[in-house]
Amino acid sequence: MTRPKLRHLALYARNPEVLAKFYCEHFAMEIFFSDAEGNHFLSDGYLTLALLKLQMAGEAPVGLNHFGFHIDDAASTCAALTADGLEEPALRATTRPFAEFRAIDPEGNWFDLSEHGYGVP
Incomplete structure (x- = not known):
């Protein structure tokens, strides 16, 4: 198996549109997807940055x-995490197609697992 690659970070933002403009202007990132909820997804050509609209509630x-x-393999990765005593990764509960599973590390941090990657599928 190849080494898993950290390819995606997601931030909650008060104003994702303004923040997207900031990252595009100052760091040459490009918006590759925006949705009706006001979320913006950017890339530097390698890492994707999801700017998610903060819901006040x-x-x-x-x-x-x-x-x-x-x-490379979601089934074996999920099985290994569960075998290590972690909560079983769950299918993502969203219509956004960027990752298949959501998991939680030993400190409670959320992370996604994707076989197809983080560009627009």
């Missing part, structure tokens, strides 16, 4: 929400 503060790994 939401469960998380502004800032880092989750990160994601590009992996």
